[in-house]
Amino acid sequence: MGDGREIFGIVVLSVQVSLTASLIGMAIGAPLGGWICTLRGRARRIWLAIFSALLAVPTVVVGLIVYILLSRSGPLGWLDILFTPTAIVIAQVIITLPVITVFSHRACAGQWAEHGDQIRLDIRARWRQVTELMRMARAGLVTAFLVAFGRAISEVGAVMIVGGNIRGSTRVMTTAITLETRQGNFNVAVALGVILVAISFLVTVLTWWVTRERGQRTNTA
Template identity: 50%
Template sequence: MQDFLQAARSALALVASLDLEFIGIVGLSLGVSLSASVIAMLIGAPFGGVLAVARFPGRQAIIVLANALLGLPPVVVGLTIYLLLSRSGPLGFAGLLFTPAAMIIAQVVLTTPIVTALVHRLAAVLWSEYADLMRIDGLSKAHSIGQLFVIGRSFLLTAFLAAFGRAIAEVGAILMVGGNIRGFTRTMTTAIALETGKGELPLALGLGLVLIVISVLVSAAAFLLSAWADSR
């Protein structure tokens, strides 16, 4: 118990001191996760809107697949991307393995299904309410999707926060493709795993505290947005 209290005090002192390495790890984590979440939104939101509005062969199978991919194992994603980006892989020429770019790619793969599934579910509800009105106005499918996004802009933010929450907590995939290189690809989650294994609890606890605060804030924001949307 005494050791834990000492480690906790050291962790709080580390957070308060704004250590450069500590700040660098937090900054990289936020940068990678935010970038991945934005890219996932750019890919997943329009696709989810199309699935809600359009009718085409294989649509239902794609919806089922998008929801099934919500449980995609991170280590499998990491292994697949590792093989693609390794020197002997088809994308090895790009030299992206063990870089922040590879970590962003891994997180995009993991978060895009989340965005697609959430946007589809919520856009489908709005489409059932406004479809007739939009058809009367003569709106195209693309314009209809755009109008749904304007009407339900709160669910877009909810989808973004859900994707960011998934990305910021990821460890398995980014550890495999990023390599946990100090000062270059070390994020909060990979650093926590490494420092805990080394017995360096102050840094691990300090990063864990910051990660918990970020996760709680993201979850609270998503909950409040959902409650606000339901009350409208």
Template identity: 50%
Template sequence: MNDFRQSVAAALALIGSFDSELIGIVWLSLRVSLSASLIALLIGTPLGVWLAISRFRGRQVLVVLANALLGLPPVVAGLMLYLLLSRSGPLGFAGLLFTPTAMVVAQVMLTTPIVVALVHRPVSVLWAEYADLARTDGLSHLRSVALLISLGRASLLTAFLAAFGRAIAEVGAIIIVGGNIRGYTRTMTTAIVLETSKGELSLALGLGLILLSLSVTISTLAFLLVGRVGEK
């Protein structure tokens, strides 16, 4: 019990002193995860809407695939990306392996299916309601997509929240493609794993408390925004 109290006290002291290493890790985690979530939103939103309003051969296969990829193991995604970015891989010339950019790409791979699935479902319902109106007004597919995105703003916030939650808590893929390099590619989750294995519980616990606080804060803000959108 005394060890636990000492670890908590040391963790709080680190947070209160704005320890430079801790702040650097938190900042990199936010930068990587927010970038990946925004990119996933930009890619997944039009794809989800397109799958909801289009009718073509193989559409259902793509919908099933998007939902199946929700369970894509992070280590498998990381391994696939590692093979692509390694020196002997087809994209090795880019020199992206063990960089924050590779970590963003890995998280985009994991979060885009989440956005596609969470946008497709509610937009399908909206399209069933507004399809006749769109056809009557002669709206093109592009304008229909814009209309549904506007009507489904709350769903976009939910999709972004889910994507960010997956990204900020991810460990396996970013360790593989990022290398967990101190001061360069070390995020909150990878640092917690490393510091815990070393027995350095104060930094691990401090990062864990910050990660938990960030998750709760962002979830609260997102739900408040969803409520405001729903009132309009």
């Protein structure tokens, strides 16, 4: 593999699947993080402990579980989506969900501690309380999304298991780097590595900038 168009396709696919997984994870994890903030006492601690523990689950284990579920003999085998970009997205959603939930909780916790009593007085419905809390903590939620995207796009183990690293179909940057290195095509591997590092660096800079802006606004307030 050395065609520039193929490398471009690999980069585009990597960004697409990771972005899709992060957006889906955000749609689920951000409300979950806000909802956990609205709980009281032991319930809050239990849910937070569960998602914090899920952060430590090896990603290859996630890939194995998704593989078993989507294989022909698995309960979801009828979907016939194993070794497709959709399978990669599913694995990355599971990987990013605890990240987004925990970081969203951190973003919302300060707002809830400061404004929670007022929110409870003004808003009866729990889902509307969570919506308002997320609106107040939106800068922190952006940080949660960027961290999740950075983790998703750099993932290799689970992606290799459920995607199969199929040329022109499920080959993303991390799996392509692994393959090209094994085959001795170091020029291609290094090129993809530079692109991956550049994307990761950009995500890191954006995360730092959002965190810095949020800190400045908090200090000003």
